[in-house]
Amino acid sequence: MPRINFQLQLAALKDKLLAMAALSQQALSLSLEAYLTGDMSLCDHVKEIEAAINTAERDVDEMAYDLLAKEQPMAIDLRFILSVIKINGDLERIGDQATNIASRTQYLHESPKISLPIDIPDMGEKVGVMIRRAIQSLLEADAKLAESVLAMDDEIDDMNRDVQNELIEVMQQHPVVSGQALNAIIISRNLERAADHATNIAEDVIFWVRGSDVRHKLSLAEAD
Amino acid sequence: MPRINFQLQLAALKDKLLAMAALSQQALSLSLEAYLTGDMSLCDHVKEIEAAINTAERDVDEMAYDLLAKEQPMAIDLRFILSVIKINGDLERIGDQATNIASRTQYLHESPKISLPIDIPDMGEKVGVMIRRAIQSLLEADAKLAESVLAMDDEIDDMNRDVQNELIEVMQQHPVVSGQALNAIIISRNLERAADHATNIAEDVIFWVRGSDVRHKLSLAEAD
Numbered sequence: 355m356p357r358i359n360f361q362l363q364l365a366a367l368k369d370k371l372l373a374m375a376a377l378s379q380q381a382l383s384l385s386l387e388a389y390l391t392g393d394m395s396l397c398d399h400v401k402e403i404e405a406a407i408n409t410a411e412r413d414v415d416e417m418a419y420d421l422l423a424k425e426q427p428m429a430i431d432l433r434f435i436l437s438v439i440k441i442n443g444d445l446e447r448i449g450d451q452a453t454n455i456a457s458r459t460q461y462l463h464e465s466p467k468i469s470l471p472i473d474i475p476d477m478g479e480k481v482g483v484m485i486r487r488a489i490q491s492l493l494e495a496d497a498k499l500a501e502s503v504l505a506m507d508d509e510i511d512d513m514n515r516d517v518q519n520e521l522i523e524v525m526q527q528h529p530v531v532s533g534q535a536l537n538a539i540i541i542s543r544n545l546e547r548a549a550d551h552a553t554n555i556a557e558d559v560i561f562w563v564r565g566s567d568v569r570h571k572l573s574l575a576e577a578d
Numbered sequence: 579m580p581r582i583n584f585q586l587q588l589a590a591l592k593d594k595l596l597a598m599a600a601l602s603q604q605a606l607s608l609s610l611e612a613y614l615t616g617d618m619s620l621c622d623h624v625k626e627i628e629a630a631i632n633t634a635e636r637d638v639d640e641m642a643y644d645l646l647a648k649e650q651p652m653a654i655d656l657r658f659i660l661s662v663i664k665i666n667g668d669l670e671r672i673g674d675q676a677t678n679i680a681s682r683t684q685y686l687h688e689s690p691k692i693s694l695p696i697d698i699p700d701m702g703e704k705v706g707v708m709i710r711r712a713i714q715s716l717l718e719a720d721a722k723l724a725e726s727v728l729a730m731d732d733e734i735d736d737m738n739r740d741v742q743n744e745l746i747e748v749m750q751q752h753p754v755v756s757g758q759a760l761n762a763i764i765i766s767r768n769l770e771r772a773a774d775h776a777t778n779i780a781e782d783v784i785f786w787v788r789g790s791d792v793r794h795k796l797s798l799a800e801a802d
Contacts, residue, residue, distance in 0.1 A: 419660065426650035436643065439660065440667070522757045529753035533746045536763065
């Protein structure tokens with residue numbers, strides 16, 4: 355019964371990808387907790403998780419490649435495996451963003467404390483929702499849920515732009531804190547990139563479920 | 579003779595990917611030329627090329643998926659097609675970085691002109707070399723050339739860090755130019771990301787040629 359065995363292997367691949375997703379989400383949420391609480395041991399933890407993410411990424415890729423090579427899947431199974439390979443890459447990059455946030459948070463921790471007129475935790479919360487929904491849409495093969503992720507991306511882009519404008523003002527008025535302001539701007543950009551990866555994942559889920567490539571179609575529609 | 583036809587299709591896929599690579603390289607070099615010369619019509623051109631890149635990305639992906647679905651390739655051909663899919667994504671992201679550089683260059687053009695103690699064109703030149711070598715290593719299936727790309731990435735990381743440190747100084751001493759300094763920092767980061775994508779492409783070439791996954795192995799070796 356090779357095909358039943360194949361379905362079991364696909365399920366195992368999905369489980370591996372979910373474990374990878376859990377690591378990436380944990381890295382991001384710990385990096386934000388470090389920012390919020392000033393507990394720098396969390397930054398070290400994020401860097402440990404990043405190493406685990408890199409190992410997990412290779413495991414997922416190897417299993418996906420083996421399935422492609424040995425089982426020669428067709429149609430929806432093929433699209434699923436290709437989506438897994440792409441989603442895997444995006445999850446790894448979310449881990450990279452988390453690691454960057456942890457490094458920037460360490461810089462901020464070592465600098466004189468200042469209060470900045472921005473709300474990184476709120477932005478981080480929204481990005482976390484996007485990633486969770488993207489993963490859930492994968493779990494439930496739910497293209498509609500995936501679409502809701504795409505809709506959130508513009509909001510994060512706007513938040514990132516606002517952070518930047520606010521902090522340029524701060525730098526102009528209080529040049530002594532330029533270093534801190536710049537690091538906060540970069541954390542905001544890291545979150546914006548994590549949101550882009552969540553958007554990529556959602557697009558891949560839609561591609562898998564519907565068999566259509568939604569990339570760039572939305573932006574073309576918007577341009578009309 | 580289906581296998582001969584298949585080899586022709588693989589060659590056609592490679593040609594499509596090379597056209598995609600040419601677009602990405604052109605977008606990046608025009609965005610840097612706009613920065614250097616202040617010719618803002620080049621920024622509009624970069625944005626037109628980005629639209630063409632998005633179309634080309636979908637074409638490459640669709641062709642790769644069709645080949646996987648219809649030909650069920652094995653071993654080195656399978657690895658080649660999977661590498662093409664990944665490289666395609668990295669080339670599209672190099673196009674995104676170029677578009678970002680063009681936008682930041684427009685901001686700088688609309689702001690009072692200042693002289694900054696950094697050398698963006700030199701950094702851009704080096705990143706251009708990395709991308710060219712990565713593509714050439716793909717063309718010639720040359721894993722050694724691909725390795726030389728990996729070796730250059732640290733240099734770009736260092737340059738980016740230096741730009742940032744220099745410009746924090748500038749912001750502290752001349753707060754009125756904080757906006758310009760920040761935009762220059764972001765251009766430097768965009769170049770650093772483009773170099774990361776060149777590195778990803780080189781890793782995929784090595785994976786294709788040698789059948790081994792080099793990701794994260796180098797960094798483990800460095801950690802020893």
